[in-house]
Amino acid sequence: MTLLNRKLSLRDRPSAPPRGNGATAVVPPTTNGAAPTTEPVKRDVRYLALRNFALSLTVLNIVGYTILGFEQPPLWPILAVLSAYTIDLTFELIAAWARNTAPRFLGRGARGVYEFLLPAHITALAVNMLLYANNQFWPVLFAVAVAITSKYVFQAPFAGRMRHFMNPSNFGITVALLCFSTWISIAPPYEFGENINTMFRIAVPLVLLVAGTVINATLVRRVPLIIGWLGGFVIQAVVRHGLFDVALVAALGTMTGTAFILFTNYMITDPGTTPFPARAQFMFGASAATVYGLLMVFNVVYTLFFAVTIVCAIRGSYAWVASWTKAAKARAAERQGTDRVPVLSPGPTIQRA
Template structure:
């Protein structure tokens, strides 16, 4: 019988997840009633049902395989709700950002891929296994690759039924609340700085080298979709670095890869760039783990380290 491990949750991350969940729920309600979201009203509910089910199923299987208690048990109603925050955020984000016409199975497939990716793609971080592929982004990217006839949701839907000052209020609210959230809870402002700074540089570079309109490239940053991506997608605390320098490199790396993809006429560069950089980071984390194992050639030490990483999978992982 394996020893039951105590789950320690960072209250700041739990609070951040709660506010992420509330924010995206409010945005969906506002989007369907006021803004002009074009997916069917029932789809976010279907996405949530599938996302919750897959999350609970995979956690149940994982708990059985690792001989531990499932993380949705033991914390009462509050603990169960907190367990579902990541699935809630991921499911609503995938449905909100994908446009699959009337093919709802494709959207639900993307939700299942997004949730499953947190179990399939993990790497050792500070002695425990953590998922490194941004869940929502991963599900969307895989769907776009497998089903080239679908697209991302049209950006105009976020302000389709607004006019005048209303066109400015929505992005302003997202920026204000997103900045407060990332500054006080997730601590990802250095990542945002790297992302925005290098995005400006690559826009100017493409304008000078590839005869791209610099104003047009920079105007991308004014759209609601870009603002959402900046404040609520790329800053996922579970799949991004914590150190300021690493954050800056990660955000700048996504912008750089985006510039390369866009310069090569690859569409949906935001999602593919984020997936590529997350994948590179995962490979880097595994390479660091291999170097540490190589530095401890003794079978006892290596075995102990492997055991520590394997057991650590039972600890709370931050999901988005």
């Protein structure tokens, strides 16, 4: 080894720790002149999805009352949102007391309360926007209360955790329609374009379609569900046309309305009550379309909401049956294990001389 190579090798070695005081020298990591890399901050996809959904519905309600022609009183969405906040906070306090845990909205200050109330905000605005109750606010309040309460009542085990399986907004609207069918109905479609001309009347569903599709594709990741729902909807329309002589244009015309776009992008794709795997999402959407077609054969009204309610109920029931079956098999295996008592072999006999 030459003298120059020896100096370079000694220079590359880490310095020895100083002696006498027991301290250890800390050698900073080398970066070869590059800036130290920092791990990117992971985005909270659930929060972003809820925030964008809430923002979209809030803007739609503001535009609806000021420009489009919503016929519900302007005070109703405010009352619905405040009622949803109160009910959700109350039930969360009761649930936390029953589980002997801290409420989910505590611990992070105002930000924690804000994030916790986003689902209630979305539910209240959706229920108030899609229900038409003439001059009676109580059916709307009833639907909001049922929607929020269903999250704490209808729960099932999914992947080892208890989660609600009924779509809150859809379930609240369904129960309200069943209980007050002579008083209320679904908001008429003309509300979404009554006071605007033809150009803006076309722009409204296009904006809702683009905004909802972007949210579902990038944040919620429910594109397979939408594909299954739309594909199944077209198939059931063709089947009804071939078997029951239903006009195909009328059966497919539902897909061109603003209400159908809202239902597809903001109702059926609820991330809390739909499966995450792509195949399960596709089956969920196709099942909802199939149930819709069956209900239409029997001339059932408000079919969109009833179809999703039935599919959500079947999914939750299946989760409970699967959990009970798994628990029964585990108990049976445990009993078989305890029944198998090992038999001790007799020891060698000792013969005395």
